[in-house]
C-alpha cells in the first residue's frame with residue numbers, strides 16, 4: 001500500500017490533522033508535533049523551503065495503526081505474530097517492477113537538501129531522516145535485509161549513520177569493510193506500514209529476507225521493488241523517495257547529538273558515513289518523519305512484542321501476552337503475562353524474553369489476572385506477589401542497548417521480577433471482585 005493511500009484511509013476515519021500554517025523544519029515542526037503526540041496523525045501541508053508536505057505521528061497511537069490493518073489495538077501484535085509465523089514456513093519473494101512510482105523523478109546529481117528533513121530536538125546536531133527503511137544485501141550470501149536507522153544530513157550527498165551492536169546491517173557492513181569494500185544500500189522514505197513492521201520485527205534470522213513478513217501482512221502479495229540506477233540493491237517501488245547510496249569502509253565522521261528513544265541525547269561521536277549516489281522520488285512525494293518518543297516506543301514495542309511472543313512461546317508453555325511498557329521507553333522493560341503450570345516456569349520465561357530481545361534490561365512476569373497494559377496493576381503485582389530475595393534476580397555484564405544511559409556502552413544488568421503466584425495458588429492472592437451491574441437499569 002502507498003503511504004498516501006494509508007493517510008487517506010486514516011483521514012476518512014477522522015484520525016488526521018492538517019497544519020495549514022507554514023512551519024520551519026528547524027525545531028518548529030517538532031514543537032508542533034509534540035502537542036499532538038499520541039493523538040491524531042499530523043500532516044504539515046507547508047514546510048519552509050520545500051514544496052513537499054511532511055507527515056508525522058503515524059505510529060504514536062496504536063488505535064491509528066490498528067485502523068491501517070483493519071483491526072483493534074489489542075489484536076494488532078497477534079496479527080503481526082501470525083504473519084511472522086506464516087513467513088517462517090513459506091517465504092514469498094519480492095518482485096522487481098517496471099516503471100516504479102519511486103522513480104518518477106531521477107537525480108544522478110543528488111542534493112539531500114531538496115528533501116525536507118526536520119531538526120527535531122533543541123540540541124540535535126542538525127536535520128535527520130529518522131525513520132527511513134534501509135535495504136542492503138549480505139556481501140556473502142546476497143540475502144536482503146531491511147531495517148531502520150537514523151541518518152544525519154551532513155552535506156548534499158553525505159549522511160552520518162548509527163549501526164547498533166547486533167544489527168544485521170552492521171554485520172553486513174563489517175564483512176564488506178574487511179574486504180575493503182563499501183556496502184551498497186537504498187534508503188527508502190514513506191513506505192507501506194507493513195514494510196515498516198517487517199523492518200522492525202525482532203525475530204527474523206540473518207539468513208532470511210524479512211520483506212516476506214510484509215507480504216504476509218498484505219494477503220501474500222509479493223512486495224514490489226525497483227531496480228536502482230546506481231547500486232545493486234533494490235528500492236521499495238512504492239516509496240515516496242529512494243536514496244541510492246553506500247556506507248564507506250574505514251571512514252568515521254562526527255554524528256549527533258540526537259534526541260533519542262531513551263528520552264536523552266545520544267552524544268556526538270565518530271560514526272559510520274554514507275555517500276549518496278542518486279535520489280529518485282515521486283513527482284509530489286509526501287515525506288514521512290517521526291518524533292522520537294511515543295512513536296518509537298510504539299513502533300519498536302508493537303513490532304517486537306510479536307517476535308518475543310513467538311520465540312518465548314516456543315520455549316516455555318503458558319505465555320498469554322507480552323507488552324513493552326512505555327514507561328521503560330517501549331524498549332527496555334517487558335511485562336509478560338503467563339500462567340505457569342509448573343514451578344520455575346515463570347523465571348525461565350523471563351530468561352527467554354531477555355534472550356528474544358536483547359535491549360531489555362527489565363522483565364516482569366505476572367499472571368493473567370493482571371492487566372499488562374495497566375502499569376498500576378503491574379506495580380501492584382510487584383508490591384504484593386514478589387518476594388524480593390527469591391523472585392528478583394539479576395544478570396550483570398550482559399548485552400543491553402547502547403542508547404540506554406544506564407549501560408556502559410551497551411553492557412548492563414538485566415533485572416527479572418517473577419510476580420506470578422506460587423503453585424499451587426493460595427487464595428490469599430485472589431483478587432477482590434464485585435457484582436457487575438448495568439448502569440442503564442438505575443435512576444441516578
Ligand SMILES: Cc1cc2nc3c(=O)[nH]c(=O)nc-3n(C[C@H](O)[C@H](O)[C@H](O)COP(=O)(O)O)c2cc1C
Nearest residue numbers: 131147148149150162163164167168169199200299
Ligand atoms: C524509528 C526507529 C529508528 C531506529 N534507529 C536505529 C538506529 O539509528 N540504529 C540502529 O542500529 N537501529 C535502529 N533502530 C532499530 C532497528 O531498526 C531494528 O532493531 C531492526 O529490527 C534491526 O533489523 P535487523 O534485525 O535486520 O538487524 C530503529 C528502529 C526504529 C523503529
Ligand SMILES: [Mn+2]
Nearest residue numbers: 145146168204
Ligand atoms: Mn534482519
